Amino acid sequence: MSSIASQARHIRTQMETRPKGLIQHVQRVLVEALDLAVCWEADPARVELATWGHDLFRAEKPGNLLRMAREIGISIEPADEAEPVLLHGPIAAAVLRDRFKVSDEESIAAVRDHTLGLAEMPLIAKIILIADKVEPNKRRRDPAMKAIRRIARRDLDTALLCWADWKWVQERTHHYTSHPQHWRARQQWVAEHHLDRAMPPRTPDDDAGGVAS
Ligand SMILES: [Fe+2]
Numbered sequence: 001m002s003s004i005a006s007q008a009r010h011i012r013t014q015m016e017t018r019p020k021g022l023i024q025h026v027q028r029v030l031v032e033a034l035d036l037a038v039c040w041e042a043d044p045a046r047v048e049l050a051t052w053g054h055d056l057f058r059a060e061k062p063g064n065l066l067r068m069a070r071e072i073g074i075s076i077e078p079a080d081e082a083e084p085v086l087l088h089g090p091i092a093a094a095v096l097r098d099r100f101k102v103s104d105e106e107s108i109a110a111v112r113d114h115t116l117g118l119a120e121m122p123l124i125a126k127i128i129l130i131a132d133k134v135e136p137n138k139r140r141r142d143p144a145m146k147a148i149r150r151i152a153r154r155d156l157d158t159a160l161l162c163w164a165d166w167k168w169v170q171e172r173t174h175h176y177t178s179h180p181q182h183w184r185a186r187q188q189w190v191a192e193h194h195l196d197r198a199m200p201p202r203t204p205d206d207d208a209g210g211v212a213s
């Protein structure tokens with residue numbers, strides 16, 4: 001079985017056959033992702049592999065994406081039919097596994113879910129999703145990404161939730177529909193955010209039903 005590093009090199013070679021603008025985007029994402037990997041002590045080799053793989057099929061035409069997804073056996077929701085670009089991550093994940101023999105499940109999840117997110121995501125997937133959204137061109141396009149980039153250095157989960165909030169506003173403003181996978185993820189992130197597990201431990205007085213002050 002080939003190493004993560006040699007798989008990443010192979011995927012990079014493939015990515016470098018794609019349109020120049022897309023390659024440059026991936027290079028910018030890589031800088032962000034490796035920086036976050038240092039912050040959060042993620043494996044840089046896996047982060048690099050997932051970054052080179054995440055947009056392998058981003059430049060494909062909608063009809064091609066739908067055909068490929070059907071051939072691979074990816075389940076296609078009505079929201080994907082309406083916007084086939086959403087399939088580029090799941091298709092890349094399947095191709096990484098089948099053609100590039102990637103077996104690292106966290107890297108595969110990072111590639112698959114980098115567009116919509118998922119309720120439960122491994123660290124690498126959180127890093128790739130955020131890096132993809134806050135690379136310099138996207139920060140220039142939308143200043144909210146600057147704040148999300150800053151938050152990601154303190155708390156990745158809060159950064160994900162802020163991105164989901166931003167996305168929600170975009171979808172409502174422009175009358176886009178929310179993809180069910182993203183909406184489920186968002187609901188989970190909101191629920192986790194409101195859990196009181198980050199609060200100080202309960203004191204005995206709490207359990208004794210003392211009068212609140
Ligand atoms: Fe993408």
Ligand SMILES: [Fe+2]
Nearest residue numbers: 029054055132
């Ligand atoms: Fe991307």
